[in-house]
Amino acid sequence: MAVKRPVVIGIAGGSCSGKTSVTRAIYDVFRDHSVVVIEQDFYYKDQSHLTFEERLGTNYDHPLAFDNDLLIEHIKKLLVRQPIEKPVYDYVQHTRAQEVIHVEPVDVIILEGILVLEDADLRDLMDIKLFVDTDSDLRIIRRIMRDIKERGRTTDSVIEQYLSAVRPMHNLFIEPTKRYADIIIPEGGDNEVAIDLMVTKIKTILETDNVL
Ligand code: ADP
Numbered sequence: 001m002a003v004k005r006p007v008v009i010g011i012a013g014g015s016c017s018g019k020t021s022v023t024r025a026i027y028d029v030f031r032d033h034s035v036v037v038i039e040q041d042f043y044y045k046d047q048s049h050l051t052f053e054e055r056l057g058t059n060y061d062h063p064l065a066f067d068n069d070l071l072i073e074h075i076k077k078l079l080v081r082q083p084i085e086k087p088v089y090d091y092v093q094h095t096r097a098q099e100v101i102h103v104e105p106v107d108v109i110i111l112e113g114i115l116v117l118e119d120a121d122l123r124d125l126m127d128i129k130l131f132v133d134t135d136s137d138l139r140i141i142r143r144i145m146r147d148i149k150e151r152g153r154t155t156d157s158v159i160e161q162y163l164s165a166v167r168p169m170h171n172l173f174i175e176p177t178k179r180y181a182d183i184i185i186p187e188g189g190d191n192e193v194a195i196d197l198m199v200t201k202i203k204t205i206l207e208t209d210n211v212l
């Protein structure tokens with residue numbers, strides 16, 4: 001029997017734009033099918049050889065912070081229906097966790113992260129490219145609340161990081177990737193029309209004869 005090629009959806013957008021919310025909305029529709037979420041964040045370069053203080057100095061919004069070679073290798077494996085060992089990231093320790101997650105091949109691969117549309121080789125692996133577009137004032141408010149609650153940061157450190165790295169890198173590397181998107185989704189996970197359109201498109205691709 002012919003083996004179908006999985007569908008790859010790339011979901012980019014600024015920090016706290018709502019990528020995870022959009023991802024979850026799509027994931028929930030396909031959870032009975034077979035779907036996996038690959039978070040680009042989990043592919044931040046391993047920093048276990050650095051001290052905690054040194055890790056605080058990393059620019060986490062620059063493309064070079066990510067191990068895209070490993071990410072591309074994993075997507076290519078999933079595309080030919082091979083399993084992967086997905087890394088896990090620890091935002092509080094700022095490095096990869098010890099454990100990995102075993103991921104079996106699936107029909108739908110959702111690749112989500114601030115810079116997934118920045119790398120041409122990654123873009124080439126995607127069937128659908130989304131950019132979640134949310135105003136920066138909303139994103140910084142959400143980020144202050146989230147990073148204090150979930151990522152072990154203080155208000156001062158979130159604001160300092162936003163001004164020194166997040167904002168400039170967003171303008172330099174993230175915002176320009178909007179031009180590569182097939183669909184730009186304003187306001188993320190609350191945009192039900194955009195989510196419905198995406199789901200319909202994914203179903204259409206799954207029903208066509210895209211065999212390996
Ligand atoms: P991203 O993955 O782009 O960083 P998330 O979807 O994780 O964004 O959202 C970041 C934070 O903002 C989370 O704490 C989430 O609860 C909050 N958030 C996301 N969308 C909304 C919304 N429409 N209204 C209010 N808060 C939101």
Ligand code: C5P
Nearest residue numbers: 014015016041060061091094095114166
């Ligand atoms: O979920 P979100 O898209 O916001 O995650 C990306 C953000 O995580 C980046 O803007 C980066 O600044 C931040 N990050 C961080 N500390 C780390 C790793 C990532 O603040 N150790």
